[in-house]
Amino acid sequence: MLNGLLDLPVWGIVVGALILTHITIASVTIFLHRHQAHRALDLNPVVSHFFRFWLWLTTGMRTIEWVAVHRKHHVKCETEEDPHSPQIHGIRKVLWRGAELYGQETDKPETMEKYGKGTPNDWIERNLYAPWQNYGLGVMFLIDILLFGVAGISVWAVQMLWIPFWAAGVINGIGHYWGYRNYECKDASRNIVPWAIIVGGEELHNNHHTYPTSAKLSSKWWEFDIGWMYIRLLQAVRLAKVNTVAPKPVIGPAKPVIDMDTLGAVLTNRFQIMSSYYKSVVVPVLREEVKKANESSHELLRRAKKLLIREESLLNENAKQKLESALSVSQKLKIVYSYRQKLEQIWNNRGVSQENLLHALQDWCKQAEAAGIHYLEDFAQNLKGYTRASA
DSSP: OOTTTTOOOOOHHHHHHHHHHHHEEEEEEEIIIIIIITOOEEEOOHEEEEEEEHHHHTTTOHHHHHHHHHHHHTTTSSTTTTTTTTHHOOHHHHHHHHHHHHHHHHHHHHHHHHHHHHSOOOOHIIIIIIHHHHHHHHHHHHHHHHHHGGHHHHHHHHHHHHHHHIIIIHHGGGGTTBBBOSOOSSOOOOOOOSOOOOTTTTTBBBHHHHHHSSOOOOTTOOOOEHHHHHHHHHHTSSSSSOOOOOOEEEEOOOOOOOHHHHHHHHHTTHHHHHHHIIIIIIIIHHHHHHHHHOOHHHHHHHHHHTTTTTGGGGHHHHHHHOOOOOOOOTTTHHHHHHHHHHHHHHHTTTSSHHHHHHHHHHHHHHHHHHHOOOOHHHHHHHHHESSSSSO
């Protein structure tokens, strides 16, 4: 029994520990996150309860607690009420003490009441998972000892640290602090790496915050979401049903007149449109301006490249000053940046009627086509081709 029932070599024990932790990660991303918190997919009751049972064994987390904290994070993101924003609490605290912040929020009854609605409250939840919340960890400890022998103590320790570090620390911390952004949503979320395997797809955090109800977290062709792969496998054997995924732009021939269909497509695909605007208008204009700039202006323009696309609410005072300095030396760049702001205002004015939004979009395109900047004219023409019709 010293080596357990499996009697594995060291490398086998390592592989076994990684498999066990990966099942936990899959349970978090598929069940807690995409299924329970955002209702992006439905799961077969057997599959759903397996994930819930596994999380009781390996994390001691209750569904209502995880879901409530996560939903509040989305609603209050990057504010004083955000349970775990590194922009508020600091990256070190969230990275190394993320589980502590999570625990502090679960102790608030008002958070559970307001944000935990719709989570399991059946007999087994009330009589086992809730009152005996941490006993599953003890059961898992015995299972690890039985399977791996003395080495099972180390396997169990890895299991206990995996979610607190990778999910509560890395995703909640680094995922709002460092990485790349596909979309300029209004929070500081970032994609840590494009190959989302270690944390089941959660590394694609900017994609998720842009489209929180999407069951698929990858967006670009070169991004890989292993959690989505598992969902597709479950879907293939009819154990899962996908409810929503991020929209894909459908662009046809330019219409002579922008109509309600165009408006709907623009509002739906606004994040992709803004990304396209940056690549097809801002970048080529900036490139031309840098080439003809004098020595002092050259450096100002070069440093402003990332600031020209950044969500304005995320710019600090220093960044705003750098951006203003760059725009002051290039009238052409100032024009395309102002058109970007005007376009954003259209979909930010949600209190305005659809008719007024339609007129605003029509006016924007007319003015863009008459601005005398061919990149802007081409973009406006392309915008007229957006449609909600299926491809």
